[in-house]
Amino acid sequence: MKNIVLFAGISLCSSITFADEQRQVLMVLSSYGEVNENQALIKPGFEFGELTKAYYVFKRHGIEVTLASPSGGKPIADNYDKSAPYNKKFLKDEAALSSLANTYKLDEINTNEFDGVFVVGGKGPMFDLHQHEALKKIIANIYEREGVIGAVCHGPAALVDVKLEDGQYLVSGKRVNGFTNGEEKAFGSKWLKDFPFLLQDKLVERGGIFEQDAVMLNQVTIDGRLITGQNPFSTVDTARAMVSALQVELLPEQLYQDDATVKLYELFLTDRQLAIKQLQNEPKNYDLKMLAMISVVQINNATSEFQVSASAALLEHILPQFSHPVIVTTLAKAFVRMGQPEKALESLDYGIKKFPGNKEIKSFIASF
Structure with a gap:
């Protein structure tokens, strides 16, 4: 560890820079x-x-x-x-x-x-x-x-x-x-x-x-x-x-795939077309499974109808590319919450064809 002296009266947030001093x-x-x-x-x-x-x-x-x-x-x-x-x-x-x-x-x-x-x-x-x-x-x-x-x-x-x-x-x-x-x-x-x-x-x-x-x-x-x-x-x-x-000049951002995926979900909330375009143009930058699970988590913990509807829209986009019984049932629950039972049944119908015999999907269908 290298000693660093902070002189009295000089703030790290002041206009003075220390180019030769390592933080x-x-x-x-x-x-x-x-x-x-x-x-x-x-x-x-x-x-x-x-x-x-x-x-x-x-x-x-x-x-x-x-x-x-x-x-x-x-x-x-x-x-x-x-x-x-x-x-x-x-x-x-x-x-x-x-x-x-x-x-x-x-x-x-x-x-x-x-x-x-x-x-x-x-x-x-x-x-x-x-x-x-x-x-x-x-x-x-x-x-x-x-x-x-x-x-x-x-x-x-x-x-x-x-x-x-x-x-x-x-x-x-x-x-x-x-x-x-x-x-x-x-x-x-x-x-x-x-x-x-x-x-x-x-x-x-x-x-x-x-x-x-x-x-x-x-x-x-x-x-x-x-x-x-x-x-x-x-x-x-x-x-x-x-x-x-710390007054160190920031280098360009380098995103890890998990962080990029979270930010893509957040972008979808404000600009769906741009988010989908980014996903289509640079699919390797994102984890599709993680994107789906973020949407599932948001629906299950939503405090607003906007969170539900936006996450459901993203799941609809993802479903043809990545499907799972949890995604199907969560999407159906979202449609029920939004007062769209027909779309919920469509999701469950897709799920039962994709995952025949899945107990969770069958149970949800039986609850209608």
Whole structure:
């Protein structure tokens, strides 16, 4: 780690630039994760994909990264997809793997060496990072020295008890986000019962102005030097926002297929023709199965008729290219909700021909 002196009175957000000074970011991981003798996860840890995506955003922009955790050493990750390109790259990167195997202990960190902190999510932070005294001091100190604080998914749990010199909570009066109550309900059932609090509720309780997008869509909230991302698909944009806040010139965006797919769904909500054109012109940039499942998730968790109708329209477009009984039944449910029983029956008729004998489709047909 290289010492960086932040001269008094000079803000990272000032007009002065430091072309010859390399920025330093501390990436924080939970130490809560634990596996049994069969290497099965028995306590949740950090989100590997959030580490790897953010790590390479910082590295690509010439930012030096230091990994740290409450216990130091090698923390345990939640289960993850080793074939994802960002994870595969990290697993072949000897320097990155060495850093992960030898994370610094948080209580040994010299905050004067860092321009920013990025807290990686995963369920683990809900158990250890929110109450780690050294981390709270690190975050408060770097923020009050005009540094940049970023966190994604459950990472903002590390912020909920951080107080500044004036006694106010860091998040008080600031726009923030994190893994939402709706996302917990949809995806967090395994560990949710053990959580000490719900992240969205606690951020609001601490005076945060909570912002959110629909379930598992990309949302990044920037309030000055506090930058928070809603879920794993917000990781890259959260890290890029930090790069910008650190006054490092942003390079052109490089989208991973999963993030691109989420953004294509979001584009479909505002410009269906353009979204379909992009999908047709560059199909390799997107995961059709994932696009279908995003639509299914949105229909199942919709809070507005627009979400239902838009997602149903996208599923109709996808269905001839990628079909599955879950897609068929979800589409039928959407048509029922929209008061279009004839179209629901058309969808189910297609499904029973495509998947003869499927019990879920037959059961839905019988309910009419």
